[in-house]
Amino acid sequence: EVQLLESGGGLVQPGGSLRLSCAASGFTFSSSSMTWVRQAPGKGLEWVSTISGSGGTTYYADSVKGRFTISRDNSKNTLYLQMNSLRAEDTAIYYCAKSSNLDAWGQGSTVTVSS
Amino acid sequence: DVVMTQSPLSLPVTLGQPASISCRSSQSLVYSDGNTYLNWFQQRPGQSPRRLIYKVSNRDSGVPDRFSGSGSGTDFTLKISRVEAEDVGIYYCMQATHWPRTFGQGTKVEIK
Numbered sequence: 001e002v003q004l005l006e007s008g009g010g011l012v013q014p015g016g017s018l019r020l021s022c023a024a025s026g027f028t029f030s031s032s033s034m035t036w037v038r039q040a041p042g043k044g045l046e047w048v049s050t051i052s053g054s055g056g057t058t059y060y061a062d063s064v065k066g067r068f069t070i071s072r073d074n075s076k077n078t079l080y081l082q083m084n085s086l087r088a089e090d091t092a093i094y095y096c097a098k099s100s101n102l103d104a105w106g107q108g109s110t111v112t113v114s115s
Numbered sequence: 116d117v118v119m120t121q122s123p124l125s126l127p128v129t130l131g132q133p134a135s136i137s138c139r140s141s142q143s144l145v146y147s148d149g150n151t152y153l154n155w156f157q158q159r160p161g162q163s164p165r166r167l168i169y170k171v172s173n174r175d176s177g178v179p180d181r182f183s184g185s186g187s188g189t190d191f192t193l194k195i196s197r198v199e200a201e202d203v204g205i206y207y208c209m210q211a212t213h214w215p216r217t218f219g220q221g222t223k224v225e226i227k
Contacts, residue, residue: 035216037164045156045164045207047216059214095163101154101211103175105163 002026004096004106011112016086020109022079022096030074033100036081038092049081050100086113117142117210121219127227134195136222138208143188152211155184155193159204168193200226
C-alpha cells in the first residue's frame with residue numbers, strides 16, 4: 001500500500017523559510033516522479049511543483065518559481081520542498097502526491113505565513 | 116497555461132439519481148504519445164483528495180463502477196450513475212498533458 005507522510009509545516013513570518021518533507025513507502029520511490037500540490041483555505045487545488053524520479057528534471061508553478069525548490073533523496077525515500085521568501089498567499093495545506101498524475105496523496109501539512 | 120473550466124460549480128443531487136460534471140480545456144489534451152492525460156479527483160469534506168479517474172476514462176482501484184469518465188480533445192465529463200451519501204464532496208478535473216499542470220475550479224456535490 002502506498003503511503004505518503006508530510007511533515008515540516010507550521011507558522012512562519014512573511015519573508016521566512018520552511019522545509020517540508022514527504023516520507024514515501026509502498027512503492028519504488030526512485031522510479032516515480034513526485035509532485036507537491038497546495039490548497040489555500042477554502043480554495044481549490046493548485047499544482048506547485050513536480051520532480052522526476054532521478055531528480056534531474058523539475059517543474060514549478062510561476063507563483064513559486066525562484067522561491068521554492070523541490071528535491072528528493074532516493075536513498076531515504078523522501079521528497080522535499082524548500083520554501084523561501086514566504087508570503088501570506090503561500091498559506092495553504094501542502095500535499096505531496098505520487099507521480100505527475102497524482103495517483104496517491106498524503107494527508108497534507110499546513111503552512112501558515114503570518115506576522 | 117491551459118485553463119480548465121468546470122460546470123456546474125455547485126450540484127445538488129437527490130440520492131439515487133445521476134449526476135454529471137463537465138470539464139473543458141482551453142487546448143487539446145492529446146499528448147504526443149497519443150494519450151489524453153485528463154484526471155478526475157474527489158475530495159470529501161475534511162479529507163485529502165484522491166484520484167478517481169485517469170486518462171479520461173480509467174477508474175482507479177477501489178473506485179465504485181457508478182463513477183465513469185468520458186470525453187476527448189477538450190471536452191470531458193464525469194458521471195455518477197446513482198449518487199450515494201458518501202459521494203458528497205468537491206470534484207476536480209486536472210490536465211497532466213501540458214506544463215504547468217492545471218486544475219478546474221472544483222464542483223461541489225451535495226445532497227438535496
